[in-house]
Amino acid sequence: MAQQTAFTELPVIDVGGLYSPDEGERRAVAEKLGKAAREVGFFYVTGHKVDREQRAALLEATKSFFALPADRKMEIYIGKSANHRGYVPEGEEVMVGGKRDKKEALDLGREVSADDPSVVAKTPMVGPNQWPDLPGFREAVQAYYDEVFDLGRHLLRGFALALGLEETFFDRFVTNPPSQLRLIHYPFDPAAEDSQGIGSHTDYECFTLLLPTAPGLEVMNGAGEWIDVPLLDDAYVVNIGDMMEVWTNGAFVATSHRVRKVKEERYSFPLFFACDYHTEVAPLPELTGGEPDEKYGPMRAGDHLYAQTIQSFTYLRERLANGEIALPEGAKGLSSFGQYARHEKAANA
Secondary structure, rough: OOOOOOOOOEEEOOOOOHOOHHHHHHHHHHHHHHEEEEEEEEEEOOOOOOOOOHHHHHHHHHHHHHHOOOOHHHHHHHHHHOOOEEEEEOOOOOOOOEEEOOEEEEEOOOOOOOHHHHOOOOOOOOOOOOOOOOOOOOHHHHHHHHHHHHHHHHHHHHHHHOOOOOOOOHHHHHOOOOEEEEEEEEEEEEEEEOOOOOOEEEEOOOOOEEEEEEEEEEEEOOOOOOOOOOOOOOOEEEEEEEEHHHHOOOOOOOEEEEOOOOOOOOEEEEEOOOOOOOEEEEHHHHHHHHOOOOOOOOHHHHHHHHHHHHHEEEEHHHHHHOOOOOOOOOOOOOOOOHHHHHHHHHHHH
């Protein structure tokens, strides 16, 4: 099991060696990734190859979208999508505790055509995007998506090495994943009181690569304390998600995090690196010695993502209440992973 520390800051890892043809250099980076994933669950990565100009183009495209009038943005409201893609207005998403978030977002993913077999089979969370009618927007976003997803693939191989597995062990589970890129806008409202950016949660996928433009992110350490995550130039913030915690039998930590009331306008760009929807995730026999923790029963990766999404988005909760959709069998409640859940359980015991 993980031995998460009472950390007060996040480790910084130069991942340039993951791109090296030299296996020793890749393993050296992997060792650092493994230590951070076990002891903290959150860390900065530098030395990546996501182009700075591409990141700037993404930010400019995002600003142009959120500057549109509300009715223009609502033309691609996420509730109009059959696969959870589109505009998320302020208050649409509600995390654990029931408070509405002070943010708006545009949820996008890999562009999957309507005649793709996974779409025809009505696989949740997979399908075509809703794109705003803005010149150059789609091109800027898709180019960025490809670059940051490539970084994710390199990190995934680094995690495999850190776990003592074959470097390409996880590749087979990432062929057509519902990996979302969120464009998030946190407006600054000095008059608002107690207005969280986003409530405490863990991420539902394997891990997340976050590009923020301003401070605001906080993570919970092993002692249950909220730790600030300062902005670090040219760095991504990476955190372990629920699926990696399950696969590693709790060795890697899905760390609770939130965004406090922001002190300036903030944009952030998380890429939620997922495995394929139908991937059965359970503690890996290679890591457990045949004795997995009982709380990590097998689950289908996409069903977990879909269940958590249903429970946190207002339009899906309404459809659930009306009987239009149903939670996948065995669905867990919100924030079932991470330190927040553990500390809440201990407090209520």
